[in-house]
Amino acid sequence: MYSTKPSYVHKVGEQPLKYVTIGQLLEEVAKNFGDRKAIISVHQDKFLTFSELLDKTDKVAASFKLLNLEKNDRLGIWAPNLLEWCITMMACARAGLIAVCLNPVYEAPEIEYYINKTQIKALVSRTAKVRPWETSKQLPSLKTVIRISDDFKRGTYTFDQILDMASSTEIGIIQKLQLTISPDDGCSLHFTSGTTGKPKAALATHFKMINNGFLIGKRMELAGKHHTICVQVPLFHVFGTVGIIMAALNFASTIVLPTDGYQPEKSLDAVQNRKCTVITGTPTMFLDLIETQEKRKEPVSVEKALLGGAPSAPHLLEQILKTLNMSKSVYGLTECTASVFQSVPIENSPFLVYYLQEHVEAKVINDKGEMVPFGTPGELCIRGYCNMQGYWEDEEKTNEMLSKDGWLKTGDQFILEEDGSGKAVGRLKDMILRGGENIFPKEIEELVVTHPPVVEVQVIGTPHKRLGEEVCVCVRIKPQSHLTLEELATFCKGKLAYFKIPTKMAIFENFPRTASGKIQKFKLQEMLL
Structure with a gap:
């Protein structure tokens, strides 16, 4: 039944937030777990x-x-x-x-x-x-x-x-x-x-940083057991700094650095040799990891996988569950310290439900700033301890994103449910406007990536004289595979509305990425134009 209630949720915390500094927390952990390994750098042999x-x-x-x-x-x-x-x-x-x-x-x-x-x-x-x-x-x-x-x-x-x-x-x-x-x-x-x-x-x-790391680790169920975390993401990113280092510090977990960069072979070596129980990475990293593990077919000790840095398609989560027997994911952004929604797995299912983290408020608004009903897409706004202080010496950009009453506009199209669960539909800036129809790339990407030849996909809008924009699909395909636009359109027919079916296609060997693994759509558009 269609809801008329405004989409606002406040997730009250089960326990108070920690009011300590990083230095004080380090002292406490060193006092209680002094002999436990904090960091293992495999490539440095230290x-x-x-x-x-x-x-x-x-x-x-x-x-x-x-x-x-x-x-x-x-x-x-x-x-x-x-x-x-x-x-x-x-x-x-x-x-x-x-x-x-x-x-x-x-x-x-x-x-x-x-x-x-x-x-x-x-x-x-x-x-x-x-x-x-x-x-x-x-x-x-x-x-x-x-x-x-x-x-x-x-x-x-x-x-x-x-x-x-x-x-x-x-x-x-x-x-x-x-x-x-x-x-x-x-x-x-x-x-x-x-x-x-x-x-x-x-x-x-x-x-x-301490509390966001704690709440990530809490929902990862790091408490009550000594975990060893294989780090694939760069430490300079909030995923590395908060989602891994701060989470590990809160729960006295050990972090393992397989390489100074990223190599899936080295990651699996570290999992095997260091008995890692948790592995972290971006969706792209897990794609590489799955491919490597399918070749090696070795038993893995990993109990939990934490995905972040970019949206995770259900198809990828299904692959992780099949190949590595685990998957969890976070939604967040740099401006919210790291994470604000985190998944709760459903037993024997690749489907993950994202629930709002503790001590955080969320609402979804339309382009007029009015709250939309539950179940209706709009822009996600967040208020809570996790929101940044602001952009460094950039008051104008800070005020664009942070309101005077503390709400941070994420720029993400989101659907929020009354129970505090939700899902990202896509970036507002990524929305394609084709002949008056609003198209969010994520829906198309989640379908196209299930097509057997496709390894990875990104959907962007490209200029069209009559329609304004048309749907262009950028794909990476498996070695020795073949794919045409006509074949892809046939695959999408009956699964997507006609106006969402891609009318242009480009095949890439690699996508342009940030160091944290996010695909840079604006560079894809520049390359195609």
């Missing part, structure tokens, strides 16, 4: 227990102070998945600094924008492409570069030097400093993924 992580974190934090970094100064982390990445992030939290999480694949000219945007004062990097004395005019804020390398470069520090710089007295000062750092202090800047344009930097606090 590991740290929680006690060792706290010890190295405070040494680095004390050295940051010796390098004249003060509270709320920004420190950039421009490196792949390494032990040093995790130490640096924790050290920023213990020193009261704001960590700026940077994509490790950016080149020096690109990184200039990010450094200047957030006035980064120090940079921890594995590369030597940026040196303060060479870039003083282009990068006036940058004073210090710390390299994760043994090679000496004039004017920079090595990470090992930073570890050995501070005395025991100076390290003791960091421990006392924890009383002066508030859970409400900013601690990280994550840039939006850049799928629709120039990235903006969203500011999160200790409070937001």
Whole structure:
């Protein structure tokens, strides 16, 4: 029966939110689980227990102070998945600094924008492409570069030097400093993924990161057992920083870094050799993982899979359930710290129902800002502890997304149900307007990906003189497979309304992606145009 109730849900928490800092939480975990491994970096052949992580974190934090970094100064982390990445992030939290999480694949000219945007004062990097004395005019804020390398470069520090710089007295000062750092202090800047344009930097606090990580881990059922988490996603993304590091810290779980980048073979090796019980990744990563596992056909110890970073089609979830025997997924965005909806699996079924997380309000509105009834698509808005403080030094863009009464407009077309469940229909910006009909690509993508030759699909709108836009399907197909537009149209006939059936098709070997695995639709459109 059609609902007339306005689509508003408030998910009340079962327990209070944690009012602690990241540094205080690390201390607590090190006290209770000091000998447990916190991080295993397989490709570096190194590991740290929680006690060792706290010890190295405070040494680095004390050295940051010796390098004249003060509270709320920004420190950039421009490196792949390494032990040093995790130490640096924790050290920023213990020193009261704001960590700026940077994509490790950016080149020096690109990184200039990010450094200047957030006035980064120090940079921890594995590369030597940026040196303060060479870039003083282009990068006036940058004073210090710390390299994760043994090679000496004039004017920079090595990470090992930073570890050995501070005395025991100076390290003791960091421990006392924890009383002066508030859970409400900013601690990280994550840039939006850049799928629709120039990235903006969203500011999160200790409070937001800890609690979002806790609630992700809670619904993942990490409590009550020691879990080992295989990390496929880059740590600089909120999925890595919050959905993995903060979730693991809350539940004293061990994180495993198979490589400094992403290789499905290495991920499965880590699952086997390190007995991982949880594996994380984007939908694309799981597609690769499934293909690899189907070739290897080895028993896997994994109990849970966490998908994020991009929407997960039911067909993919069915494949994961069949091949790896598990699947869970999250919906969220950088501006909401990480996750706001998370799936609850139905036994023996690939269908996942997304439910609102605790301590969060959600509503769905139309283009006039009015709430629509339950079950009706509209723009999803979120209010709660998880919403960002704002975009760094961008009041105009902040006000566009965050209302004065605290509602954050996600830009996602969403359907919300009265029980707090919901599903994303697609990005509002991705909507195709064909001859007066509104078409959301996600519906078409979820059908086309079930066609046997298709591995991955993206649907975009391309200009049409008479209709305004037409539906173009971009596909990756299996090796030695063949697919024509006529064959695809025949497959869609009877399953989609005639105006949704693609009238153009392009076959790609690879899709343009962000470092976190999201497909950049605007680049697909540029390539086709």
